[in-house]
Amino acid sequence: MKSDDWLTRQDSPEEFSSILHQRTEELYRIPDGEPDSEGFIEAPVLILRDIVVFPHMISPIFITPGPNLLAIQDAQFNFQTNIALVQRDPEVEEPHPNDLLPIGIEMAVGRLLSMPEGNSSALVQGRRRVEVVEFTQEEPFMKVKVRPIDEPTEVDRQTDALMRTARDLFDRCVQLDRSLPEEAHLFSLNIAEPGWLADMVATAVSLPFVERQSLLMLPDPQERLKRINRLLAQELDVLQLEDEIQSKVQNEVDRSQREFYLREQMKAIQTELGEGDIWTREIVEIRARVDEAGLPEEAKSAALKEVDRLTQMPPMAPEVGIIRNYLDWILELPWSQITEDNLDVTHAAKVLEEYHYGLGKAKDRILEYIAVRSLKPKRSKQPILCFVGPPGTGKTSLGRSIAEALGRKFVRVSLGGVRDEAEIRGHRRTYIGALPGRVLQTMRRAGTVNPLFMLDEIDKLGADFRGDPAAALLEVLDPEQNFAFSDHYLELAYDLSKVMFITTANTIMSIPLALLDRMEVLEFPGYIEEEKIEIARRFLIPRQMEESGLDIREVHFLDSAIRRIISEYTYEAGVRNLEREIGRMCRKVARMKSEHKHHPNRLGPNSVERFLGPPQFFQTQAESQDEIGVATAIAWTESGGDIMPVEVLILEGKGSMQITGQIGEVMQESAQAGLSYLKSRSRSLNISPDIYEHLDVHLHIPEGAIPKDGPSAGITIATALISAFTERKVYKEVGMTGEITLRGRVLPVGGVREKILAAHRAGLKTILLPERNMKDLIDVPKKVRDDLNIIPVNHMDQVLEVALHPEVEKPSRHRKPIAKEKDEGEKEQPEQAPPE
Numbered sequence: 001m002k003s004d005d006w007l008t009r010q011d012s013p014e015e016f017s018s019i020l021h022q023r024t025e026e027l028y029r030i031p032d033g034e035p036d037s038e039g040f041i042e043a044p045v046l047i048l049r050d051i052v053v054f055p056h057m058i059s060p061i062f063i064t065p066g067p068n069l070l071a072i073q074d075a076q077f078n079f080q081t082n083i084a085l086v087q088r089d090p091e092v093e094e095p096h097p098n099d100l101l102p103i104g105i106e107m108a109v110g111r112l113l114s115m116p117e118g119n120s121s122a123l124v125q126g127r128r129r130v131e132v133v134e135f136t137q138e139e140p141f142m143k144v145k146v147r148p149i150d151e152p153t154e155v156d157r158q159t160d161a162l163m164r165t166a167r168d169l170f171d172r173c174v175q176l177d178r179s180l181p182e183e184a185h186l187f188s189l190n191i192a193e194p195g196w197l198a199d200m201v202a203t204a205v206s207l208p209f210v211e212r213q214s215l216l217m218l219p220d221p222q223e224r225l226k227r228i229n230r231l232l233a234q235e236l237d238v239l240q241l242e243d244e245i246q247s248k249v250q251n252e253v254d255r256s257q258r259e260f261y262l263r264e265q266m267k268a269i270q271t272e273l274g275e276g277d278i279w280t281r282e283i284v285e286i287r288a289r290v291d292e293a294g295l296p297e298e299a300k301s302a303a304l305k306e307v308d309r310l311t312q313m314p315p316m317a318p319e320v321g322i323i324r325n326y327l328d329w330i331l332e333l334p335w336s337q338i339t340e341d342n343l344d345v346t347h348a349a350k351v352l353e354e355y356h357y358g359l360g361k362a363k364d365r366i367l368e369y370i371a372v373r374s375l376k377p378k379r380s381k382q383p384i385l386c387f388v389g390p391p392g393t394g395k396t397s398l399g400r401s402i403a404e405a406l407g408r409k410f411v412r413v414s415l416g417g418v419r420d421e422a423e424i425r426g427h428r429r430t431y432i433g434a435l436p437g438r439v440l441q442t443m444r445r446a447g448t449v450n451p452l453f454m455l456d457e458i459d460k461l462g463a464d465f466r467g468d469p470a471a472a473l474l475e476v477l478d479p480e481q482n483f484a485f486s487d488h489y490l491e492l493a494y495d496l497s498k499v500m501f502i503t504t505a506n507t508i509m510s511i512p513l514a515l516l517d518r519m520e521v522l523e524f525p526g527y528i529e530e531e532k533i534e535i536a537r538r539f540l541i542p543r544q545m546e547e548s549g550l551d552i553r554e555v556h557f558l559d560s561a562i563r564r565i566i567s568e569y570t571y572e573a574g575v576r577n578l579e580r581e582i583g584r585m586c587r588k589v590a591r592m593k594s595e596h597k598h599h600p601n602r603l604g605p606n607s608v609e610r611f612l613g614p615p616q617f618f619q620t621q622a623e624s625q626d627e628i629g630v631a632t633a634i635a636w637t638e639s640g641g642d643i644m645p646v647e648v649l650i651l652e653g654k655g656s657m658q659i660t661g662q663i664g665e666v667m668q669e670s671a672q673a674g675l676s677y678l679k680s681r682s683r684s685l686n687i688s689p690d691i692y693e694h695l696d697v698h699l700h701i702p703e704g705a706i707p708k709d710g711p712s713a714g715i716t717i718a719t720a721l722i723s724a725f726t727e728r729k730v731y732k733e734v735g736m737t738g739e740i741t742l743r744g745r746v747l748p749v750g751g752v753r754e755k756i757l758a759a760h761r762a763g764l765k766t767i768l769l770p771e772r773n774m775k776d777l778i779d780v781p782k783k784v785r786d787d788l789n790i791i792p793v794n795h796m797d798q799v800l801e802v803a804l805h806p807e808v809e810k811p812s813r814h815r816k817p818i819a820k821e822k823d824e825g826e827k828e829q830p831e832q833a834p835p836e
């Protein structure tokens with residue numbers, strides 16, 4: 001080979017390998033240095049800047065003009081090896097002996113091949129490790145005296161284990177590292193010398209320069225193997241990680257390619273079947289609907305984004321349903337549809353009057369509301385109205401009439417039992433089957449942005465761990481916030497500010513305070529019999545007749561019939577059940593008519609029993625006769641008012657008091673207060689003061705086991721107790737309400753109107769009312785006031801005077817010495833007292 005530039009020539013592969021082979025042969029011919037008598041060899045120094053060529057390894061090196069070139073030329077001139085010494089720091093430009101590692105490699109350097117710019121390259125072959133003894137020359141190139149290091153070649157068990165590990169780790173590296181030729185592992189299997197194996201592996205795998213340096217500096221083969229094993233293990237970790245990442249990436253690529261492929265196929269199939277067109281057409285339609293829906297900017301762009309997502313999907317993808325559902329919601333919610341208010345107050349008054357009897361206060365307030373609106377149409381921040389009253393008192397139907405008067409849509413939603421904020425505000429779309437909350441669902445039904453929106457039963461809202469629905473409701477009702485109501489499902493601001501909200505409740509007591517604060521309460525207190533008859537005659541009967549297909553001229557309800565239904569078939573403050581019973585009668589008549597049977601034209605009290613069966617309730621709930629130990633309280637309940645008998649029984653015992661009948665804490669305290677009062681008045685009531693220790697008191701409030709509480713039964717309990725201990729009977733037609741103090745003072749109570757109406761309904765004649773409650777009678781219809789004897793009271797003495805029979809001079813066990821009393825105890829139990 002004469003050419004000097006074999007690396008730059010374009011030889012064929014065969015030629016190239018034959019040249020390489022030749023070069024290698026030349027290398028082998030260079031003999032190892034011959035040690036002198038002291039065992040040293042001396043040779044010119046070849047400085048390796050940033051590579052390490054281990055013994056047995058052949059590698060090309062690059063040589064710049066300078067000391068290295070001179071050293072090589074000198075060695076070749078003498079047909080000898082060089083000593084390669086590795087720089088400690090590759091950055092040093094002109095290294096001195098101190099800058100070189102003290103262990104080097106004896107190295108054969110092949111023929112120099114010229115390269116551009118005076119540089120050359122050569123193949124080199126490492127022979128063995130050598131230890132520097134001394135530098136014998138520094139200029140123009142270094143010469144060094146070294147001692148060759150003889151490595152042990154025998155393999156003991158530990159070395160064998162280390163070698164196996166090395167081969168095994170190396171094998172795994174070869175499998176993972178694409179840059180390593182597969183034969184490399186085979187090669188490692190054929191190396192029997194431990195040190196050589198370590199060096200060979202160190203050459204093959206890619207190690208940082210410092211690691212190579214330190215491997216060079218380990219002349220002990222075992223040490224070297226240990227270190228190389230550790231490095232291999234690290235390398236393997238890195239390779240495995242790379243491999244994992246690689247295969248993940250690959251998987252991703254594979255999957256998306258697969259999906260792409262399948263989608264293309266599906267498209268092809270759909271086109272074949274003519275379905276692709278349908279889908280495309282559908283999307284075009286949806287897009288057009290979005291464009292034309294008059295959506296506000298934000299909603300429109302959200303909707304269009306979803307449409308875009310649809311176009312990316314095949315029609316059968318599971319998300320399609322979810323997206324379409326969402327789009328349907330956006331499209332079907334009213335965003336701009338609005339009705340124009342009719343703010344004509346005279347017209348409104350006419351409408352309200354047309355459908356409702358009475359309810360003067362509520363109607364007036366509503367007309368004021370409309371009037372204010374007509375004068376200040378923009379920005380009239382009026383309070384939210386809250387209709388409070390027992391069921392069936394016309395709250396909903398008045399709401400409906402207001403909507404009609406204003407020309408607004410009417411919608412209502414019940415909040416009874418709502419405990420989850422999400423019911424108001426919806427669930428996030430990530431939930432399966434998610435929907436908007438009740439507010440937006442109702443708005444969709446309304447179809448306009450300004451309906452009259454009735455929120456029913458806000459007193460029945462609950463709250464639990466799923467968040468407080470009242471808080472969400474506040475946001476709905478608050479004019480400062482509700483122009484941008486946020487629903488979890490819709491995720492768009494929705495404007496509720498044009499809605500007219502009205503809330504309803506049976507009692508203000510359980511309305512969350514924060515809500516109550518924002519509202520103006522209008523009471524719907526319940527009707528007396530005369531009002532009910534009027535409502536039935538004017539509204540309920542005509543409506544029910546029409547619904548059953550009867551003609552008003554054919555059938556006529558007598559007032560006496562209505563009265564009987566009210567008193568014997570219903571027991572309510574409103575007229576809901578009354579209307580239902582009237583409806584039942586109408587249907588019975590209609591059936592007879594259609595079956596061509598004879599039916600009465602005038603419906604009287606007997607027809608009522610004939611059509612509705614035996615009475616459900618009895619005229620009066622009052623006691624049938626005057627009794628000892630039984631007094632009648634009048635109580636307020638959610639469905640209006642009710643009368644409530646209070647019973648006291650005295651038994652022999654040890655002075656304890658037992659209370660039964662679903663009675664709350666406050667009422668129990670009232671009972672204790674009543675008893676204390678009784679004891680403190682023993683003398684004036686002619687009761688022997690030491691009697692109490694030998695008697696037990698049982699207080700019971702029967703009737704339906706509905707929970708009862710509140711202080712207003714105080715005077716009634718005291719009356720029953722005193723009646724039992726003094727054995728004076730209580731007049732049965734007397735009803736009473738009032739809280740009692742320990743000194744017997746009577747304090748005012750709430751719910752007077754309902755209580756008086758209930759007492760009237762129940763047929764009581766005399767009512768004992770705390771004096772400070774007399775002002776409340778203004779709300780009670782005159783008819784009722786005239787029917788009843790209402791007596792103001794301030795003190796228990798007044799109560800007892802009216803409620804109890806006068807004291808009779810007859811022997812009583814409670815006034816006798818205790819010893820005697822025991823003998824006669826049984827037969828004189830108050831309950832068993834003979835009627836007069």
Ligand code: ADP
Nearest residue numbers: 355356357391392393394395396397539575576
């Ligand atoms: P609420 O909402 O208070 O429970 P509704 O409004 O449903 O009661 O009333 C029950 C029925 O009684 C309805 O058919 C209603 O029209 C009728 N009603 C109640 N009060 C009146 C009234 N003052 N005038 C005419 N109808 C009434």
